Amino acid sequence: MNILDDLIPEPGSWYIMDRGYLDFARLYRLTEWSAFFVTRAKVNTQFRRVYSHPVDKSDALLSDQTIVLTGVRTAADYPEKLRRTRYRDPETGKVFTFLSNNFTVPAETITRLYKSRWQVELFFRWIKQHLRIKSFYGTSMNAVKTQIWIAISVYVLVAIIKKQLKLDGSLYTILQILSVTAFEQVPIEQVLTNFDYSSDDPGSDKQLLFKEL
Template identity: 25%
Template sequence: MKDVKVHAKDILRMIPDEELAKLSSSTKVDYCAKVLSGERMFYLLVFALLAADQISQRKLEVVFNNSMFKTLFNISADAHVTHSSISTRLSKIDLSFFEKAYEIIYRRFSQLYTEEEIMHLYLIRVDSSMVAECCNRLKAGFTVGKKPGDGRQPRKQIKYTMAYDGFAVRLAEVFNEAVYLSEDMAIPKVVLKLVKKDSRHANLYVIDRGLSSLDNFNAINECDGKFVGRIKTSRNMEVVESLMKEDTDTDLGNLELYEDNIVHLYDNEEKKYSETPYRVIKARFKQPRDTTRPANKGKVRRVENEVFLITNDFGLTPKQVAEAYRRRWDIEVFFKFLKQNLSFSHFVSTSENGIKVILYMTLITAMLVMIYKRENGLGFSIGKFMFFMEMQDWVCQLMVVLNGGNADKQNGDIRLKARIP
């Protein structure tokens, strides 16, 4: 792997073991745990998520009892677990250990970004993804659509709403109640939490059409949070002022700007226009699209030739607003990576606690891959594959050393962990 600039070993060594050990003590995650300590569970899930595209409790059992895993993370050879003990541990293990571990690792890894790159991390894409349990074993979840007519129970689903900054997830919420099926209920919980944490109000939140309630726009605005979203072209509003000038750049990439207005949105509850000003940018696609309504119009979103973008940031240019909204697609690519490559399309645990533990560990593993792919100029999938291949190579070298041989000197100290967690 001559073209690799930053190796997987270097990234794994950045995981702060001393801080994880302190967390183990402060959270008491290891209370009554004989084999599956918090740190062991941490590294078990990292290794398994890197090793396979889809993991299960039985696969976690195989991984833990495998000599490769034990050698790489310096775990005693006689340590042994079963899939049932993993299941029980996931359902009862202290969640705060994994929440705080995620925060620590995010801070550590985000330090690798330059000041210029950090500026891009202030663009926070917020969206949701649904995951369904095909075996109907979820202890909590909601159903979507009609019940099956053959007497079968409808599949339960869980909703994940995340705020993604292009490097990692700043905040994630897990929803298992039907009321959160609406994005107007789920997204504000994430956005408003982050707005309160962002004391400098540097973040710009990018949201899709799912968030459309005037009350939610006002709630973000009142907290001094800045956002860019999209509204329906049929949205009722009154123009207060036009921001279009003779020298306004109307080229928005594949869109062409035709209006940039300060508006008041109609309040359906009060039956009048709201007094809070927003900015609505109206643009058309340069290449007209086929807008013929499909026969199954209830299942396919209507195609339009116009896009209405809304923001409460009056200092951005129309092109900056359009570019910010275009970058919203990054979170869709990230969701695809999580589901296709990090086992996020199904549930390893069906308990609420276990689901959240797996969520945090999936996001931590995604951070490791993100740094590796970024430093080595790779894609998500190949980055994850090469990361694990390097781990296999080092296990082979470590086994040579442990058996009295000489490993490749250019790799230096190949042991990843100096102590047994």
């Protein structure tokens, strides 16, 4: 949560966070900077409803309310009104409650913004599961983006090779094979098609993790 203390909010921008970042003093700082946020509400959040806005329940919306916080500490941390939107996921039936400081966009936009955040989280989960990036060689924004793009580009190229050559091995195994034969002057088709994928071991003595490419 300390990242919110280091963050310099950009007026007019949106910050989408899960409820692990629910700190009303820090969220109020975003409001003071004329930035917008969407976050998940906790079940024990104390509030008073000021007004209920009409909603189109065909969009799986349950309610769209203007509220004020009534907790002793939270009311002091965030003294202005908030928007409270409740949404039921049509696929899982799970109900989500969102808080925002934006009162102008449609209620369904609030839910879609948070869903977009979830897609970003799934993307980073995919990175952790497939790209095996354990550390970064540089910590600047450009260095991190460059390393991620290189890793994704390698992954996609190997996926294309796997499809074109109709290989049975996993992408991870193919990456391992390429990592230990990177400096051998052998046609890539020969290297990959002659390997016994049933063993699924390109060579433990020379094996390199993808993170070391």
